Amino acid sequence: MSNSDIFLGEVIGTAVLILLGGGVVAAVVLKRSKAFNAGWLAITFGWGFAVLTGAYISSGLSGAHLNPAVTVGLAIKEDAWSQVPVYFAGQLLGAMIGAFLVYVAYYGHFIAHLTDREVVGGPGTQATKAAASTDTPGPVLGVFSTGPEIRNAAQNVATEVIGTFVLVLAILTLGVNEGLALSGTGILMVALVVVGIGLSLGGPTGYAINPARDLGPRIVHALLPLPNKGGSDWSYAWIPVVGPLLGGALAGGLYQLAFA
Structure with a gap:
């Protein structure tokens, strides 16, 4: 695969991933949405x-990494690092584009939500002060990026390490069954693994399990001209x-030890 194909594939695939992933969060948390309170x-x-949609779209161009952690795991597995920066760049840009498209699609709902007194309160209230803070997570930050339910750095890092380890090891071991990998069913299996991780391990931190998925949209949240949007929680x-x-x-290392 050429660098241009990799970059374009990762931009498109990651943008679709974040558009649909961030979109479902917006649908559930924004008060005027038809899917409001649909749940976890x-x-x-x-x-x-x-994940399923973004990966199917981009697999022919870039192999559909869509995640720097996946790129690192595959680079360790294959001892191939030269194109890693191209993957990273495409993933980050794609994540930012996808987050911006969520903002466009739900623009009116963001405005309605962030001007609702039940959400941000009136002048001088604690909610309004929090919304004005540069680092306190704002009321719509969860549409763009993740945050912990219990803020404990060691536990939060451990949760993200464990969840990502499961995801990347599942992706790396798809190659053990070549028929599964080549048939395209492998992409479906990865999507189901993501659902499983969310159900089992998503509660503590919101399961970023993808640096680009979290950092790119967090940057977009910081830049968007939304009223009362609050901070982007850069300390986390x-x-x-x-x-x-x-x-x-770690998944790449275990693959080398156990499966290579």
Whole structure:
């Protein structure tokens, strides 16, 4: 695969991934949405379908990594690092484009939600002060990026490492069954693994398990001109980057030890 194909494939695939994944979160959390309060099952299955769609679209161009942790795991498996920066660049740009498209699709709902007194309160209220903070997570940050239910850096990193380790090891071991990998069913299996991770391990941190998926949309949240949007929680932002990269590297190392 050429660098241009890899870059274009990762931009398109990751943009679709974030558009559909961020879109299901917006549908569930924004008050004027028809899917408001649909719950965690809707979010986990929505993200699984997002992975399925983005990967099918981009697999022919780039192999559909769509995730720097996957790229690291595959680079360790294959001892091939020269195109890793191209993958990373395409994934980050694609994630930012996808997040911006979520903003466009739900623009009116973002405005309605962020001007609702039940959401942000009136002048001088604690909610309004929080929304004005530069780092306190705002009321719609969860549409764009993840955050912990219990803020404990060691636990939060461990959760992201474990979840990403499962994801990347599942992807790497698809090659053990060549028929599964070549048939295209492998992409479906990965999507189902993402759903499983969300259901089983998503509760503590929101299961970023993908540095680009979290960092790109968080940057977009910081830049968007939304009223009362609050902060982008940059003090937490390193965890969904470092944790997944460690998890991907550990999966690649275990693959070399056990399956290579």
